[in-house]
Amino acid sequence: MFNVIVVKDYQELSQKAFEVVKGVLKEKESPVLGLATGSSPLGLYQAMIDDHKKNQTDYSKVITFNLDEYVGLPREHQESYYTFMHHNLFDHLNIKEEHVHLPSGLGDLEENSKAYEALMANYQIDLQLLGIGSNGHIGFNEPGTPFDSLTHVVTLKESTRKDNARFFEPLKEEVPTHAITMGIQSVLKAKKILLIASGKNKAQAIYNMLKGPVTPEHPASVLQNHPDVIVIVDKEAASLL
Ligand code: GLP
Numbered sequence: 001m002f003n004v005i006v007v008k009d010y011q012e013l014s015q016k017a018f019e020v021v022k023g024v025l026k027e028k029e030s031p032v033l034g035l036a037t038g039s040s041p042l043g044l045y046q047a048m049i050d051d052h053k054k055n056q057t058d059y060s061k062v063i064t065f066n067l068d069e070y071v072g073l074p075r076e077h078q079e080s081y082y083t084f085m086h087h088n089l090f091d092h093l094n095i096k097e098e099h100v101h102l103p104s105g106l107g108d109l110e111e112n113s114k115a116y117e118a119l120m121a122n123y124q125i126d127l128q129l130l131g132i133g134s135n136g137h138i139g140f141n142e143p144g145t146p147f148d149s150l151t152h153v154v155t156l157k158e159s160t161r162k163d164n165a166r167f168f169e170p171l172k173e174e175v176p177t178h179a180i181t182m183g184i185q186s187v188l189k190a191k192k193i194l195l196i197a198s199g200k201n202k203a204q205a206i207y208n209m210l211k212g213p214v215t216p217e218h219p220a221s222v223l224q225n226h227p228d229v230i231v232i233v234d235k236e237a238a239s240l241l
Contacts, residue, residue, distance in 0.1 A: 001226070001227055001229065002210060002223070002224070002229050002230075002231055003229070003230045004231045004233070005230065005231065005232045005233070006234070006235060006238045007232060007233070007234055007235075008234065009198075009235075010043055010198045010234060013043065013196055013198055013232050014042075014043025014046070014047050015043075015047060016232050017041075017043075017044040017047075017194060017196050017232050018047035018048060018051065020127070020194050020230055021033070021044065021048065021127065021129075021194070022051070022057075024127045024192070025057065028126055030062070031061075031062055031126050031127070032062075032064070032065070032123045032124065032125050032126050033062060033065075033125070033126065033127055033128075034066075034067065034125040034129060035129055036066070036130055036131050036139075037067070037084050037085065037131075038131045039131075040132075040196050040197060041131065044129070044196070045088050048089065049089065049093065052092065052094070058094065059093040059095040060094050060096060061099075062095055062099060063099045063101075063123060064090075064095070064100050065101045065119075065120055065123075065125060065182075066081060066101065066103070067130070067138075067139035067181060067182050067187070068081060068103065068139045068180060069081045069082065069103050069179065069180050069181075070176040070178075070179050071105040071109065071176055071177075071178035071179055072105060072106070072176050072178070073176060074106065078171060079167050079168055079173075080105075081102055082102050085102065101119060101120075103151060103180040103181070103182070104116075105179065105180050109153045109180055110153075112180060113152050113180060114151075116151045116180075116182070117150045120151075120186060120189075124190070124191055125189065125190040125191065126192065127190065127191070127192050127193075127194055128187055128190035128192070128193045128194070129194050129195075129196070130187070130193060130194065130195040130220075131197065132202060132205050132206065132209065133160055133163065133205065134159065134163055134201045134202060134204075134205055135159050136205045136208055136209065136218040136219050136220045136221070137157075137160065137219050137220070138184070138187060138220050138223075139181040139187060140160070140179040140180075140181035141154070141182075141183065141184050141187075141219045142154055142155075142160065142219070143157070143216065143218065143219060144216055145183070145184055145216060146184070146216060147184050147185065147222050148183075148185050149183030149184050149185055149186075150182075150183040150186050151181065151183055152180070152181065152183055153180050154179050154180075155177060155178055156175070156176070156177060156178065156179055161174075161175040161177070184219060184222055188222065188223075188225070188226055190226075192228045192229075193229045194229075195220070195223065195229060195230070195231045196231075196233070197231075197233050197234075197237040198234040198236065198237050199236050199237055200236045202236075202237040203236065203237055203238070203239045203240045204240060205218070205220060206231075206233055206238065207240040207241060209224075210224075210231070210241065
């Protein structure tokens with residue numbers, strides 16, 4: 001079931017998303033957050049950092065699981081999701097490194113996928129944050145991914161590599177061709193899901209997610225089957241609704 005909130009701009013989106021996160025942090029002694037990368041959550045992460053500084057909001061008991069990681073990038077690579085999360089969030093909170101989890105895109109990927117899923121089985125994610133790809137992907141679950149998928153290795157679509165090229169261009173590097181991602185079934189296990197999207201290039205994906213048929217061709221459409229999904233979109237991302 002969707003609760004759709006349309007806001008005027010990215011700043012309001014980030015503020016509203018922060019209120020949802022804060023609600024979960026307040027509710028639970030040891031909350032489990034599923035986190036996402038990309039540009040969409042940056043404003044939310046900044047709001048969490050500002051709040052932590054101002055109000056000393058405690059993250060020492062917070063546990064996190066990230067959605068995905070590129071294959072082949074060492075952790076310390078500037079564009080690895082490990083580094084992204086540390087630079088943009090974890091380094092600025094009092095979260096414990098041993099409470100932070102991302103799948104590893106190095107070494108035996110089959111083994112890593114199984115290990116990540118086994119680790120997650122010990123918890124239930126209270127709030128899973130999601131962005132959405134312009135082709136409707138969630139995490140790195142590209143169109144065509146079966147709905148019963150668990151953590152697995154994916155070949156990135158050319159359109160996704162193009163969308164993400166802006167991060168790698170300054171380094172004069174190519175976007176990796178593969179990634180490891182929580183599967184669709186793994187994502188759906190979360191108690192509550194918060195999906196955020198801004199900008200015109202997300203409008204079609206948002207339309208398909210909310211109004212289209214539930215089909216693996218539009219991975220986010222599977223969220224129609226989840227009992228508790230908050231969608232926060234700006235006017236542009238909501239423009240086709
Ligand atoms: C990335 C990530 C997704 C993210 C999406 C949108 O490739 N794997 O988790 O939600 O694509 O990214 P952005 O927020 O930068 O538009």
